[in-house]
Amino acid sequence: MFLLHPLIALLSLAALSAASKCSLKINGQIPGAQAPFTASLPSEPTQTASTGTGALPSPTAFDYSRTKVRGVNLGGWLVLEPWITPSIFEATGNDNIVDEFTLGQLMNPNAAQKLLQSHWESWITEDDFIAIKAAGLNHVRIPIGYWSIPLPSSATNTSTSTAPYITGAWPYLLRALNWARKHSIHVIIDIHGAPGSQNGYDNSGQRTGNPVWALNPSNVTRTIDTIRWLTQNIGGMVDVIELLNEGAGFRGPDWSNAIRQYFLDGYNTVRAVESASSSTYSDNRTLGVMIGDAFMGLQSWDGFLTFPQGNNALMDIHTYQIFSDLELGRSISDHISYECSSVLPNVLSYAQSNIWTVLGEWSAALTDCARWLNGRGVGARWDNTWTPTGGFYHGSCSGWTGSWNGSDGGPGFSEQYKQQLRQYWEVQIEAAENVQGWIYWTWKAENADEWSYQKGLEGGWIPHDPTERKYPHMCG
């Protein structure tokens, strides 16, 4: 069901079909979260979902035209990344397991299921939503892989096989959506892994030099069918559906054209579900539909999905500045100048004549030193232990990653480094709040505190009130 007005939801509850696992009910919780669970679960995620008082707030629209998005990504949760949770990959005992695809492919299925289930159960809990709220944030962006979305065969004419991926994350997403609702956190659900992989990065589920999403129309059709099903089933529980994370538009015109067409078709698919829905919110709100620049530069998207062709469309731009030797060569003051003189004018001029624009991934990290950031078993450009394009030695990685307070036996973060992290964090927020806002990557990481919002709060380089400034007006 989609966009249920609470009263209509009450009246239509009886009409919900058994197949409609996750339709809304009056208190805004999802009653069907137990359906996909089996007795083998370590604990029962539905307990939280079913103990609601019924007094939860009804869904409230987020006004992207006036209110700044301040959020975190729940990275490494429903889509694994080796650098975010190295312990999971180490636990496999197999160096060839480098992503979620190979984890499903090379591990004993029961062991893999157990490993993932305990991760889904523990990596993000209700306490995280409480802490996110307490940190003054209003959004989470939740990456998910297509394999975790239980698309029934009735909803697609393409394959529904998800092999070799391990499935079962869906109920954990539903539980999280209930927590988000309960704690008044807005949600962007983000297709981070598409069938065939949309970029070949490990964070798409599959690290490969040969991603095929855009090359086979059935992969794209399947993704559209997934968007339709998502909109029908959780459209009333999220604020924004992001159609595709980091599509590899740089791979050539076959890719960039497929991505463009997919964004149009995906947008229209969401709107078609809305039109077909018999009930809407009284304020006529529609779902936000988020696209990304697909590494093609914002100027490639001039006039795309602008009103009246599009409405409630958002652009997600990622602004990391550490994935080349050129960028790693910047001092902190160079990074600040770059943010103010390049990133800010770029996003601002785009947003002023186009669609709402959010810096949907960025971080305070100043190096690529986090272990396995570039892939399991891969080194860093920073210390020249990975040299994809030659490169040079910028320095030792010691002191730039790991535990900020030395709890991993390392040196911890110096006062000067923490000050740099704070400055870099603030300047990026300053730029982002000139447009519609920001979503930090990422909330948690096992042993890369420079990337962790949670550790930033603890270590003091991220303030508990995200409007607090130690370095105001860095961009003038």
Ligand SMILES: *[C@@H]1O[C@H](CO)[C@@H](O)[C@H](O)[C@H]1NC(C)=O
């Ligand atoms: C599947 O194919 C049938 C017959 O062509 C069509 O009516 C139906 O709409 C298709 N379903 C989807 C989800 O595309």
Ligand SMILES: *[C@@H]1O[C@H](CO)[C@@H](O)[C@H](O)[C@H]1NC(C)=O
């Ligand atoms: C919602 O749409 C209806 C029909 O177009 C219109 O009459 C009504 O005024 C709208 N409500 C709001 C709050 O904009």
Ligand SMILES: *[C@@H]1O[C@H](CO)[C@@H](O)[C@H](O)[C@H]1NC(C)=O
């Ligand atoms: C570091 O901080 C953690 C909390 O994240 C704390 O448990 C630990 O005791 C601290 N370790 C040191 C060495 O201060």
Ligand SMILES: CC(=O)N[C@H]1CO[C@H](CO)[C@@H](O)[C@@H]1O
């Ligand atoms: C998951 C999925 O359906 N992947 C398909 C994507 O396209 C390739 C061919 O290019 C198929 O082999 C995959 O099965």
